[in-house]
Amino acid sequence: MSTVNLVYFSWVRERIGKGEETLELPAGVVTIGDLLAHLKTLGAEYESALEHQSVIRAAINQEHVEHAEPIGGAREIALFPPMTGG
Numbered sequence: 001m002s003t004v005n006l007v008y009f010s011w012v013r014e015r016i017g018k019g020e021e022t023l024e025l026p027a028g029v030v031t032i033g034d035l036l037a038h039l040k041t042l043g044a045e046y047e048s049a050l051e052h053q054s055v056i057r058a059a060i061n062q063e064h065v066e067h068a069e070p071i072g073g074a075r076e077i078a079l080f081p082p083m084t085g086g
Contacts, residue, residue, distance in 0.1 A: 002015040004071065009051075009080035012056065015049035025071075032058045035077065055082050 007020045029038045036053045039046045050056060058065055059078040071077060 004073070004074055005076045007076060007078040009078065010081050011081055012049045016045050030070055030072065031067065032060075032065060032069050032071060032077070035071060036067070036079075050079075056080070057082060 002025050003022060004025055005020065005022050008016050008018065013019050025035065026038065029035050034054075035058075037058060040050050040053070044053065052075050054067075057080050058069070059080075060069060060071060060074045061076055062078070
């Protein structure tokens with residue numbers, strides 16, 4: 001297991017009900033996609049926030065990454081909805 005600090009933004013934060021948390025991740029969670037799937041098992045609020053998993057953006061240590069990106073050694077993972085311009 002590895003420990004990671006997760007930070008949530010915008011409506012992801014609102015639906016989960018917290019801005020950040022530190023979690024122990026199971027050994028099978030090795031990519032951002034794995035992380036999103038794992039988080040959805042933690043309760044209805046996570047399932048709601050991550051319902052449309054493919055639109056969730058992620059950053060590891062403040063660098064944008066794709067869902068296939070390995071998370072090994074990450075100090076911080078941020079999850080947020082798509083950005084909109086205006």
